[in-house]
Amino acid sequence: METLLELAIAYAVVCVLVAMALCAIRLLIGPAAHDRVLALDTLWMCGMLLAIVLGIRFGTQVYFEVAILVALVGFVSTIAMAKFLMRGEIIE
Amino acid sequence: MSGIEHLPGWAALPVALLLVLGATIILVGALGLLRLRTFYQRIHGPAITVTLGAGCLLLASMLYFTVAQSRLVIHEIIITVFILMTAPVVAMTVMRAAVYRDLRARKRESGVTAGQVYTLPDGDTEGPPEPR
Numbered sequence: 001m002e003t004l005l006e007l008a009i010a011y012a013v014v015c016v017l018v019a020m021a022l023c024a025i026r027l028l029i030g031p032a033a034h035d036r037v038l039a040l041d042t043l044w045m046c047g048m049l050l051a052i053v054l055g056i057r058f059g060t061q062v063y064f065e066v067a068i069l070v071a072l073v074g075f076v077s078t079i080a081m082a083k084f085l086m087r088g089e090i091i092e
Numbered sequence: 093m094s095g096i097e098h099l100p101g102w103a104a105l106p107v108a109l110l111l112v113l114g115a116t117i118i119l120v121g122a123l124g125l126l127r128l129r130t131f132y133q134r135i136h137g138p139a140i141t142v143t144l145g146a147g148c149l150l151l152a153s154m155l156y157f158t159v160a161q162s163r164l165v166i167h168e169i170i171i172t173v174f175i176l177m178t179a180p181v182v183a184m185t186v187m188r189a190a191v192y193r194d195l196r197a198r199k200r201e202s203g204v205t206a207g208q209v210y211t212l213p214d215g216d217t218e219g220p221p222e223p224r
Contacts, residue, residue, distance in 0.1 A: 002098065002099075002104070004104060004105070004108050005099065005104045005107060005108050007108070008107070008108035008109075008111040008112050009111060011111070011112055011115060012111045012112065012114065012115035012149070014115075015115035015116060015118060015119045016115060016118055016119075018119060018122070019118045019119050019121070019122035019123075019141070020122075022122040022123060022125065022126045023122055023125060023126075025126060026125050026126050026134075032131065032190070032193070032194075032202070033193075034131060034186055034189055034190040034193060035131055035134065037186055037189075038125070038131070038134065038135060038138065038186055039125060041138065041182055041186070042121070042122065042125055042137075042138040042141060042142075045138065045141060045142045045146065045175075046118065046122070046141070048146075048171075049114075049118060049145065049146055049149050052149050052150065052153050052168075052171075053111070053115075053149060055153060056107075056111070056152065056153055056156050059160060061157070061165075064153075064167065064168065064171075067171055068170060068171055068174070071171055071174055071175060071178075072174075075174075075178045075181075075182065078182050078185075078186070079181070079182065079185055082182075082185040082186045082188075082189045083185070083189075085189040085190075085193060086188065086189045086192055086193075
């Protein structure tokens, strides 16, 4: 059963890393600025989920605090960038 | 810090299933973010990543720590509630900025007039007459 859990954790880590790579590609090629903001928000969320999976892997509660900090900072930065996109256009 | 602790089989199986399900959903959401064509289709991809994928992984984490430490460990609920509260706010704010920017730049090809909810300010003969 430990082998099953190890396999599932390895699969989850690989999937989340591939998802982060896809978000990074969208972040680089995104045609408009709001595409990049959306990709960066998804990248924050994937980083938080990676911290949770690593917490299961190493069996420690430290990664929970990493995850909650990443979630908080990601939310605030995304809201700030979206507000900046609207307001920059208004000033123009 | 010694790695995966010993879980009984009845607990390891649902944890593994939830991990595989959540990781697959996360991958599907990111793939949608990359593959879909316009921004207004693309914003639907991360929605399942941050709701279903995160929900499955947080449930797996709760189950794992509850069984591994033989006590009720449910403080992942804090992250779940936070994500469920902030994901619609983020989506709405980014969406409003995108609609505003596309209407302002008169980008019809960006798909902003696709649902016939918004019309371009001038010379738009394809949309509905005027929103009420």
